[in-house]
Amino acid sequence: MTETLWPAPVATTAVDATVTIPGSKSVTNRALILAALAGEPSWVRRPLRSRDSQLMADGLRALGVGIEELVNNSSGGTGGGEAWRIIPAGRLSGPAQVDVGNAGTVMRFLPPLAVLADGPVHFDGDPRSYERPQHGVIDSLRALGARIEDGGRGGFPLTVHGTGALDGGTVELDASSSSQFVSALLLSGARYNQGVEIRNIGGPVPSLPHIRMTVDMLRLAGVQVDAPEDGGEKDVWRVTPGALLGRDLVVEPDLSNAAPFFAAALVTGGRVTVRDWPRHTTQPGDQLREIYTRMGGSCRFTDEGLEFSGTGVIHGIDADLHDVGELTPVIAAVAALADSESHLSGIAHLRLHETDRLAALAKEINDLGGDVSETEDGLRIRPRPLHGGVFHTYEDHRLATAAAVLGLAVPGVQVENVATTAKTLPDFPAMWTALLDPVAARD
The missing domain is CATH 3.65.10.10 (Enolpyruvate transferase domain)
Incomplete structure (x- = not known):
């Protein structure tokens, strides 16, 4: 070639x-997940429009979430006049097909949300996605009661068999290869019946500031979160079950x-x-x-x-x-x-x-x-x-x-x-x- x-x-x-x-990918994709789980519509202003954020938006649409993309070219600046209005589905729906590409946030953040869908959600992606670590998400969701088929690979392609709900509770995982394992469970954890308590039993978690970003965004959406940096137990994060608020967010x-x-x-x-x-x-x-x-x-x-x-x-x-x-x-x-x-x-x-x-x-x-x-x-x-x-x-x-x-x-x-x-x-x-x-x- x-x-x-x-x-x-x-x-x-x-x-x-x-x-x-352009806007932050990390903030944009977290905001999309939280908006999809909220009890009312949300606005995400000046989002990043890129392959990774488009994959996230398309994945949520496949589950029944409404995302309207509005552009006002008179505002000036890259994406300065753009806003996305996210309309929650009420109940996420399956069967669905989701392409994760090679986007870490998409491949880690969407499966914990897909367990709340009514029906199977099949995930696939670029060849490199097959090689990237996903065990932290798969093993944790199974421990919390989810049914996932991955052919024993511990990675993609895989199918999450959503039942509309998940009990949640306490889970131990090794997050030493990706902070996204922790963020993935935190983002959807408030919608689990018992919330979620995540205990890292591996080595130091890389990119800890990204978990702090997740925690802060959850709190702004009305979720109660306990985190180590706020005086909580070391390597333990807890999300209390509850509703999420719709927000009007400007992406940095x-x-x-x-x-x-x-x-x-x-x-x-x-x-x-x-x-x-x-x-x-x-x-x-x-x-x-x-x-x-x-x-x-x-x-x-x-x-x-x-x-x-x-x-x-x-x-x-x-x-x-x-x-x-x-x-x-x-x-x-x-x-x-x-x-x-x-x-x-x-x-x-x-x-x-x-x-x-x-x-x-x-x-x-x-x-x-x-x-x-x-x-x-x-x-x-x-x-x-x-x-x-x-x-x-x-x-x-x-x-x-x-x-x-x-x-x-x-x-x-x-x-x-x-x-x-x-x-x-x-x-x-x-x-x-x-x-x-x-x-x-x-x-």
Whole structure:
């Protein structure tokens, strides 16, 4: 098969741009689940429209949930005039067919909701979805009384035999490979007869800020949740059974998707402002401020958003990225252009993401002349002069944006299947090209 290659633009001057980042995938897909379970209609404003969020919306529609997509182009900004009205089904319906694609939130969050449907719900997805860990969800739902057929695979394809209700109760699981196992049960747990109590009996849970996001959104929907960070028992989360309130929610920008744009400021010694950056947020991507400052940049809040500036000098970093693993690919790309060695740790779980991100980053950066080696739980990156070549993305959107960052400083980088960025950053190639064109970037 012929590769589709995108020539990554080279920066000839320092960038100076203001960008609008689409809405958070994590917030959008959680909001859709909570709205589907609510007792009244909800609004989700400025949602992310991407493959992952569309898969979630289509999956909910298959179960009988009404989702009206309204657009007002006069509002300006990416998705600024868009709103989705979610009308709960009353009773979720089956039989149904759901495509999870390769979206972690869809494959983990929808099966716990599907047990509440009247009838069987069959789930299938991309080939990579068959390889991603799903045991935490399947085993937990079975322990809570659900019937699931998966042919003994512990993964997709699978069928959830919904009965319209689930007793719920206490369940033990190993969430060390994905925080989404915990969030998945929490999101639907209030609709189980006994609620749900989740006890992690495995190692440390990665991406804990994402569970905090789930807890906060549940509470805003009127659900009572006990969580460890609020003085509760360690590694135990409890949801009390009860009704969910409909909400009118404005989705924050997806802060993790700011990673390549702020990286452009670091690499070129320029300045990038991301509009509407929240002063307070549960998004893990907010840690970009601290991480990139350590690598040689500086940031400040303005009336428009968050402004990040670089000097053109990039420092290596020793960082535990356990809670912000999704930032790793772009941070690794920046580190490959630094003036000293970097050690990225706490990210063994990335071997189970859209692809094995650690192996992929090491191979692709090394194929451009780099010196990246895998450690037990991360990467060691020794900067070397890089050259052009094909950067394979393995259908992983964050590898594609990492390649674009390298291309700023390395002529001749060709990104295979840049279209995979549509998973969370629709129109990324156009946004990236505009970033390097001061006239276009300032709209």
